[in-house]
Amino acid sequence: MVLSSSARVISAFNGHPTLTRQEIQDVTGLSRVTVSQVVQELLDEKILIEADLLPSNGGRKANALAVNPKHGFVGICYFSATALTVAVTDLAGEIKEKRRDMNLIEEGPKKALPKATEWLQEALKGIPKSKLLGIVIGVPGPVEHKTGSVINPPIMRGWDGVNIQEHFKNTFKVPVFLENDVNLMVIAEHRLVYPEIENLIFVKMSTGIGSGLIIDGRLYRGSQGSAGDIGHVQLDALKGLPCRCGHHDCVESFSSGWALIEKLKGLGYDVKTVSDLVTLTRTGDVEVTRLLNEAAGYIGHAVADAVNLLNPTKVVIQGRIAEASDRVLATIKEVVYQRASALASKNLEIVPSKLDEDRGVNGAAQLGIEEFFFSNRSNA
Amino acid sequence: MVLSSSARVISAFNGHPTLTRQEIQDVTGLSRVTVSQVVQELLDEKILIEADLLPSNGGRKANALAVNPKHGFVGICYFSATALTVAVTDLAGEIKEKRRDMNLIEEGPKKALPKATEWLQEALKGIPKSKLLGIVIGVPGPVEHKTGSVINPPIMRGWDGVNIQEHFKNTFKVPVFLENDVNLMVIAEHRLVYPEIENLIFVKMSTGIGSGLIIDGRLYRGSQGSAGDIGHVQLDALKGLPCRCGHHDCVESFSSGWALIEKLKGLGYDVKTVSDLVTLTRTGDVEVTRLLNEAAGYIGHAVADAVNLLNPTKVVIQGRIAEASDRVLATIKEVVYQRASALASKNLEIVPSKLDEDRGVNGAAQLGIEEFFFSNRSNA
DNA sequence: AAACTTATGTTAAATGCTTTACAAAAGGTT
DNA sequence: AACCTTTTGTAAAGCATTTAACATAAGTTT
Numbered sequence: 001m002v003l004s005s006s007a008r009v010i011s012a013f014n015g016h017p018t019l020t021r022q023e024i025q026d027v028t029g030l031s032r033v034t035v036s037q038v039v040q041e042l043l044d045e046k047i048l049i050e051a052d053l054l055p056s057n058g059g060r061k062a063n064a065l066a067v068n069p070k071h072g073f074v075g076i077c078y079f080s081a082t083a084l085t086v087a088v089t090d091l092a093g094e095i096k097e098k099r100r101d102m103n104l105i106e107e108g109p110k111k112a113l114p115k116a117t118e119w120l121q122e123a124l125k126g127i128p129k130s131k132l133l134g135i136v137i138g139v140p141g142p143v144e145h146k147t148g149s150v151i152n153p154p155i156m157r158g159w160d161g162v163n164i165q166e167h168f169k170n171t172f173k174v175p176v177f178l179e180n181d182v183n184l185m186v187i188a189e190h191r192l193v194y195p196e197i198e199n200l201i202f203v204k205m206s207t208g209i210g211s212g213l214i215i216d217g218r219l220y221r222g223s224q225g226s227a228g229d230i231g232h233v234q235l236d237a238l239k240g241l242p243c244r245c246g247h248h249d250c251v252e253s254f255s256s257g258w259a260l261i262e263k264l265k266g267l268g269y270d271v272k273t274v275s276d277l278v279t280l281t282r283t284g285d286v287e288v289t290r291l292l293n294e295a296a297g298y299i300g301h302a303v304a305d306a307v308n309l310l311n312p313t314k315v316v317i318q319g320r321i322a323e324a325s326d327r328v329l330a331t332i333k334e335v336v337y338q339r340a341s342a343l344a345s346k347n348l349e350i351v352p353s354k355l356d357e358d359r360g361v362n363g364a365a366q367l368g369i370e371e372f373f374f375s376n377r378s379n380a
Numbered sequence: 381m382v383l384s385s386s387a388r389v390i391s392a393f394n395g396h397p398t399l400t401r402q403e404i405q406d407v408t409g410l411s412r413v414t415v416s417q418v419v420q421e422l423l424d425e426k427i428l429i430e431a432d433l434l435p436s437n438g439g440r441k442a443n444a445l446a447v448n449p450k451h452g453f454v455g456i457c458y459f460s461a462t463a464l465t466v467a468v469t470d471l472a473g474e475i476k477e478k479r480r481d482m483n484l485i486e487e488g489p490k491k492a493l494p495k496a497t498e499w500l501q502e503a504l505k506g507i508p509k510s511k512l513l514g515i516v517i518g519v520p521g522p523v524e525h526k527t528g529s530v531i532n533p534p535i536m537r538g539w540d541g542v543n544i545q546e547h548f549k550n551t552f553k554v555p556v557f558l559e560n561d562v563n564l565m566v567i568a569e570h571r572l573v574y575p576e577i578e579n580l581i582f583v584k585m586s587t588g589i590g591s592g593l594i595i596d597g598r599l600y601r602g603s604q605g606s607a608g609d610i611g612h613v614q615l616d617a618l619k620g621l622p623c624r625c626g627h628h629d630c631v632e633s634f635s636s637g638w639a640l641i642e643k644l645k646g647l648g649y650d651v652k653t654v655s656d657l658v659t660l661t662r663t664g665d666v667e668v669t670r671l672l673n674e675a676a677g678y679i680g681h682a683v684a685d686a687v688n689l690l691n692p693t694k695v696v697i698q699g700r701i702a703e704a705s706d707r708v709l710a711t712i713k714e715v716v717y718q719r720a721s722a723l724a725s726k727n728l729e730i731v732p733s734k735l736d737e738d739r740g741v742n743g744a745a746q747l748g749i750e751e752f753f754f755s756n757r758s759n760a
Numbered sequence: 761a762a763a764c765t766t767a768t769g770t771t772a773a774a775t776g777c778t779t780t781a782c783a784a785a786a787g788g789t790t
Numbered sequence: 791a792a793c794c795t796t797t798t799g800t801a802a803a804g805c806a807t808t809t810a811a812c813a814t815a816a817g818t819t820t
Contacts, residue, residue: 005777021798031778036799059796060786142723152723199603213689215595222691223579226723229688234681234719236616245721301614305685308609309593311602339614341625343522343532343606385807401768411808416769439766440816 014374020062074368078138086119089365097123108158134175134372136364142226184363186212199312205319207257233302251302255295281324296328300335307340318353394754400442454748458518466499469745477503488538514555514752516744522606566592568743579692585699587637613682631682635675661704676708680715687720698733
């Protein structure tokens with residue numbers, strides 16, 4: 001597809017928060033005459049705005065330009081395992097509205113979807129209809145993009161096959177994108193923290209265990225959207241442990257929040273939630289610490305396998321289990337550096353997430369901006 | 381980068397062996413006037429040729445065009461673990477010259493490189509210098525692309541850090557591309573057999589075990605070029621088996637040709653090479669069959685993990701160990717379908733390679749054509 | 761044979777972009 | 791103040807490509 005000049009200029013800002021007119025020439029390959037003219041048009045249309053005057057390089061200061069954050073907005077419904085977050089962000093990815101409530105997912109789609117749309121409508125009150133570019137929905141399960149539904153979700157009982165995308169599309173009459181929650185997290189971590197890293201694995205250890213993959217700079221979803229399913233790598237060392245996925249010996253059947261809780265219950269501990277587990281860990285209980293370390297070791301095995309196979313330069317470890325104790329990350333590092341091949345671990349860094357709890361919403365915003373604004377060349 | 385019209389027309393043929401003028405319009409987006417004019421130029425320059433007249437659709441027959449196979453040639457040196465194959469292919473990927481000799485790699489780069497260049501020079505005798513587009517070198521070890529050398533190769537003693545690319549570049553004064561052997565195989569299998577498949581894993585079980593990954597339609601090399609290292613996934617079930625990579629419990633330390641040979645030697649069998657092993661298998665020896673099945677099972681574990689992580693639609697199993705008995709592929713299938721998640725295995729097919737022993741050379745030809753002809757826009 | 765269909769060629773006018781050349785704006789240096 | 795540098799604007803000429811319109815080639819259908 002051949003893009004118009006104005007579309008090319010706009011696209012140049014994808015990945016570059018600000019650009020001077022000269023930098024736009026370099027990125028787009030357009031001539032100064034064209035850039036000058038197109039930028040003026042885009043300023044008139046308020047698609048671009050003038051940002052800072054940059055420090056002089058011995059001559060006239062360059063004038064940094066940016067996409068006008070208020071030129072469009074993205075609606076977000078982020079269903080995590082334990083909460084629904086509804087948000088609205090602008091084109092700079094800044095969260096303008098946010099509302100968070102507990103556990104709508106368990107009530108099933110019949111109750112949760114109307115509630116979610118209602119909240120989103122409220123959150124969008126201040127936004128002109130024409131400026132709503134689209135909606136991103138995050139869900140804690142495998143997503144089938146061609147239908148816009150979740151398939152075989154382990155923790156979304158009653159949601160299997162429900163056309164979530166259609167529901168929002170019918171209500172809001174804008175493009176809707178459904179995406180897995182961990183995929184949104186890895187997008188956030190990549191775009192906002194490590195944009196220059198080509199290959200990155202994001203591992204989330206919470207109630208369940210999942211991962212998201214950035215490969216050659218782009219989110220990799222796999223053929224059925226189930227790529228990154230690191231939680232169900234099977235370890236023979238576990239010998240016979242049943243997993244909630246129906247198999248046995250999955251990493252998740254030992255190292256996940258739910259598995260640890262089951263195990264501790266069996267040992268007579270009073271733990272019901274991951275929060276209980278984290279609290280217990282903070283007390284320094286010897287048995288809990290031992291179990292947590294063992295769990296980290298097994299995750300380490302799975303991560304080492306993934307590192308051998310994918311040879312990334314960065315692995316980000318996140319989640320309430322990972323953050324329960326510093327030992328978790330340390331143990332994972334030990335195991336990976338011991339097990340992964342010398343070549344694959346040479347330039348590898350294993351780090352905690354640098355983002356806060358809004359990372360899912362941030363990732364949804366990024367995805368929405370890229371999908372609805374930068375890819376959809378109706379802005380011209 | 382903005383390509384010239386003629387470059388765009390040429391690029392259209394990448395992935396399409398033949399195109400009519402109308403199809404070129406569709407693929408490039410260029411107008412009929414431009415296509416008509418550019419095609420005429422390219423025919424005059426003998427870069428394109430007229431291929432068949434297609435069957436009529438109720439009117440004038442369309443005239444299929446193709447890249448002139450004789451417009452350029454690719455030189456190939458393919459070092460496998462056991463042999464060197466020197467070849468020359470044309471732009472259609474057809475092998476015009478081929479010479480194969482045993483085991484130069486073990487003699488080290490000082491002897492092997494001059495020999496390889498000498499043979500390649502002989503193979504290129506009939507080709508005008510200006511038509512040699514470039515040279516592709518295949519090697520059985522991890523490749524560092526930015527230097528053009530192998531790093532930490534387990535089976536290329538004395539080659540570590542030797543700048544192979546530079547050697548050929550100095551001799552032939554053309555672009556040279558160094559690539560891992562299994563990566564070349566997966567390119568061949570993808571481009572020639574399954575071009576429409578987006579995500580594919582190629583597993584080679586021979587003396588060693590390796591794999592190549594096609595992700596979103598393109599070869600994935602990883603950050604250090606070591607992606608696909610499935611042979612050194614570690615299985616705890618193996619408990620303490622040392623591997624030649626320095627670690628222990630790698631799949632390769634049990635399921636590879638060398639590991640099986642070691643094991644059989646320990647049991648008193650007279651096996652020295654993988655060929656001996658294959659011969660022995662054909663006799664139907666119970667112990668050997670049992671060991672081979674066990675080996676297949678372990679490979680199956682590693683493949684299942686890779687399937688969970690990458691969610692491909694096709695896994696190709698190849699190599700002399702894989703082909704030693706039908707049971708090997710059958711066992712791998714059983715294990716993968718049992719262990720991989722329901723979603724990831726839903727549309728998954730596990731198949732043997734459809735190509736013959738020239739697959740490495742074929743892949744090198746494909747890579748060379750794409751790198752030197754379709755990407756290098758000096759043809760304009 | 762006449763009529764229709766599909767594939768391709770060609771001409772002329774219009775469009776969009778680049779190149780070239782000249783200018784101006786806005787800073788720093790001496 | 792005089793002179794340099796960097797950044798941006800703009801007008802004129804040229805080039806490549808598209809659009810539109812007409813034409814031709816080569817087949818099928820009736």
